[in-house]
Amino acid sequence: MRIAAAFDSEAELVFFEGECLDLLRQLPDGLVKLVVTSPPYNLGKPYENRLALDEYVDQQRRVIEQCVRVLGEGGSICWQVGNYVGNGEIVPLDVVLYPLFAELGLQLRNRIVWAFGHGLHASRRFSGRYEVVLWFTKGSVYTFNLDAVRVPQKYPGKKYFKGLRKGELSCNPLGKNPGDIWEIPNVKANHVEKTVHPCQFPVELVERLVLAMTREGDWVLDPFMGVASPAIAALMHHRKAIGAEIKPEYVETARQRIAAAVEGELRIRPMSRAVYDPGEPGANVPPQTVRLEPGPVQLQLTEAGGP
Numbered sequence: 273m274r275i276a277a278a279f280d281s282e283a284e285l286v287f288f289e290g291e292c293l294d295l296l297r298q299l300p301d302g303l304v305k306l307v308v309t310s311p312p313y314n315l316g317k318p319y320e321n322r323l324a325l326d327e328y329v330d331q332q333r334r335v336i337e338q339c340v341r342v343l344g345e346g347g348s349i350c351w352q353v354g355n356y357v358g359n360g361e362i363v364p365l366d367v368v369l370y371p372l373f374a375e376l377g378l379q380l381r382n383r384i385v386w387a388f389g390h391g392l393h394a395s396r397r398f399s400g401r402y403e404v405v406l407w408f409t410k411g412s413v414y415t416f417n418l419d420a421v422r423v424p425q426k427y428p429g430k431k432y433f434k435g436l437r438k439g440e441l442s443c444n445p446l447g448k449n450p451g452d453i454w455e456i457p458n459v460k461a462n463h464v465e466k467t468v469h470p471c472q473f474p475v476e477l478v479e480r481l482v483l484a485m486t487r488e489g490d491w492v493l494d495p496f497m498g499v500a501s502p503a504i505a506a507l508m509h510h511r512k513a514i515g516a517e518i519k520p521e522y523v524e525t526a527r528q529r530i531a532a533a534v535e536g537e538l539r540i541r542p543m544s545r546a547v548y549d550p551g552e553p554g555a556n557v558p559p560q561t562v563r564l565e566p567g568p569v570q571l572q573l574t575e576a577g578g579p
């Protein structure tokens with residue numbers, strides 16, 4: 273696999289170590305098909321300096337403007353955010369950031385609620401157990417491959433019981449639309465993908481976006497790449513990835529994960545595994561091992577044992 277440290281149109285992965293605006297300025301207009309990212313939330317995490325809210329919004333605006341410039345017509349931006357918290361009061365960042373995208377002419381297609389089971393326990397409000405993915409498109413004709421991301425029907429064999437179509441299947445045999453509430457475990461404690469990063473994406477969440485919004489060979493960009501979960505999801509599915517990360521510790525972990533994927537040793541939680549339900553423990557789908565073949569991006573997914 274060809275990996276470049278600065279933009280190279282022949283590379284499969286462009287991994288820039290540094291400030292994302294310096295990478296974005298290298299990219300040609302209209303290059304990428306999907307921007308998928310989880311930016312800093314201005315919470316004072318180890319990787320960010322807490323700013324006044326208006327300064328934070330200005331900082332985000334500069335990055336968003338560049339992302340819109342490098343996005344091709346028919347492409348998508350998925351901006352995944354939670355809440356900013358100040359003095360116990362929450363500010364939903366999707367509400368604050370939405371106008372920036374709208375002013376740049378993007379159209380909101382979904383406000384996806386990502387629900388999960390683990391997080392801080394609040395004592396003066398209900399514990400936060402969801403974040404949001406704002407999905408925007410550039411233009412009204414856009415790539416959306418619903419069949420690639422359908423999920424099993426609740427009653428797959430259900431048929432019409434009367435009328436002209438009596439006896440025919442009443443639901444799509446390929447599965448149903450996943451909807452806009454996604455229950456996907458976040459990467460905490462015992463998650464098979466856990467690294468040193470405090471807030472990494474689960475690979476399966478990005479896989480769904482990549483499969484729905486891009487085609488093979490398209491560029492997927494993450495300006496705040498962390499430990500490279502979006503790049504891994506893109507490369508697994510034969511897309512090309514570009515990202516920037518400013519903290520050397522995460523850059524090093526990202527490199528190790530990419531190397532592990534090339535060696536066929538990176539384990540991820542498979543998209544097909546249902547969320548654990550203690551009342552109805554079903555068959556456990558084991559972690560999958562990712563292998564990115566050297567040369568043109570290819571993938572073998574094999575089952576791995578263990579938790």
Ligand SMILES: C[S@@+](CC[C@H](N)C(=O)[O-])C[C@H]1O[C@@H](n2cnc3c(N)ncnc32)[C@H](O)[C@@H]1O
Binds near residue numbers: 293516
């Ligand atoms: C919420 S995390 C993203 C984690 C990522 N989605 C993953 O799966 O690992 C935001 C990341 O952006 C990085 N970061 C913050 N400011 C940056 C900047 N100006 N340029 C590049 N990276 C930055 C942080 O170090 C942090 O790793």
